[in-house]
Amino acid sequence: MREIYRIKKVNIPVSKLEVGEVLPFNLLDSRERVLLKRGQVVTPEFMERIKEEGYSSFLAEIWEEDEELVAREDVSLETKKKTLENMQEILEDLSQGKSTSVVPLRHNVSQMAEEVKAHKELVIPLIQLKKHDDLTFTHSLNVAVISLFIAKFLGLKDEELANLGLGALLHDLGKLVIPPEILNKPSKLSEEEYEIIQKHPLFAKNILDEKTQLPEKVKEIPLQHHERIDGSGYLFHLTKKNISILSRIVAVADVYEALTSNRPYRKSLPIPEVIEYLMGNAGYKLDDKVVGAFIRHLSPYQVGDLIKLSTGEEAVVSRINPILPFRPIIRIKKRDEQGNAYLSLEIDLSYSLTLTIISEIDMKSRINL
Numbered sequence: 001m002r003e004i005y006r007i008k009k010v011n012i013p014v015s016k017l018e019v020g021e022v023l024p025f026n027l028l029d030s031r032e033r034v035l036l037k038r039g040q041v042v043t044p045e046f047m048e049r050i051k052e053e054g055y056s057s058f059l060a061e062i063w064e065e066d067e068e069l070v071a072r073e074d075v076s077l078e079t080k081k082k083t084l085e086n087m088q089e090i091l092e093d094l095s096q097g098k099s100t101s102v103v104p105l106r107h108n109v110s111q112m113a114e115e116v117k118a119h120k121e122l123v124i125p126l127i128q129l130k131k132h133d134d135l136t137f138t139h140s141l142n143v144a145v146i147s148l149f150i151a152k153f154l155g156l157k158d159e160e161l162a163n164l165g166l167g168a169l170l171h172d173l174g175k176l177v178i179p180p181e182i183l184n185k186p187s188k189l190s191e192e193e194y195e196i197i198q199k200h201p202l203f204a205k206n207i208l209d210e211k212t213q214l215p216e217k218v219k220e221i222p223l224q225h226h227e228r229i230d231g232s233g234y235l236f237h238l239t240k241k242n243i244s245i246l247s248r249i250v251a252v253a254d255v256y257e258a259l260t261s262n263r264p265y266r267k268s269l270p271i272p273e274v275i276e277y278l279m280g281n282a283g284y285k286l287d288d289k290v291v292g293a294f295i296r297h298l299s300p301y302q303v304g305d306l307i308k309l310s311t312g313e314e315a316v317v318s319r320i321n322p323i324l325p326f327r328p329i330i331r332i333k334k335r336d337e338q339g340n341a342y343l344s345l346e347i348d349l350s351y352s353l354t355l356t357i358i359s360e361i362d363m364k365s366r367i368n369l
């Protein structure tokens, strides 16, 4: 449970105001006249004026809206849970060689697509997606959610979203028939082992052909998700024109999800490095339009996230800047003289460039694809 702090009525000394801060409340003088309104930025001219007029402190008129700081979900936990349950059932059936129905999973996917379409934020709150864990099921679920977001940004139709969501959920299905000792091997794979791993797209297609009634467009996704547009992928070295747009979307979501998660053979990478990787491969291995749609909407933070700053202080993300999502607007956790916790004024990190967010992710880990 995340702690939500509320500011009561506080006296603010002039020294606490900083140029570039966006005020989360009305700023009043001692006679309760409004000097700056909530949402306004503290400008150098304002600071000059208050200096000239000899102010030493202000009153802050708080609007108690801190509940807004509660994080919003990308797709509800309930939908995620149901999807995971149905996926587990389907994968169990298939691993026992039984035929299976994907009807329940179809319902889950349309529910997920609806929630993705209705999401108000301009940005994808991806840290939250990643927080769950690194299980294969969760990986597939995350890949499906990310893929649906990308498809939404690309303006794909509902029917395509439905096929995309299903294909993304099942993209690594072929790993079911790969022995876990190969799949989870922490050391380098032998050539034969690598060849087996590389066949998982084909294993998936064969299983789905035999045991389900899915449309080709869905089955193409597991088959093609490791193909790269320059022909350097596997299994058939297809080039862009022969890889479906849905598979190209899942390829980007899969790479992003894989690199930002811990694996037996490497630790997760910091998000900025993953973005560099995606951008470096856009137009070469990965579809540049897909990468572009994804990166333009990517935010590592979401409202309500607790972060640590370079000063050692803790802060809460209060708003996302859609132009610079890596520099959110934050409020620092403080204590007043009585020891009561409160949140500072909003600080816009796109102005306060000396203040940085410390990532807890190990910066030394390296890409190993």
Ligand SMILES: [Fe+2]
Pocket (backbone or CB within 6 Å): 171, 172, 200, 225, 226
């Ligand atoms: Fe895969």
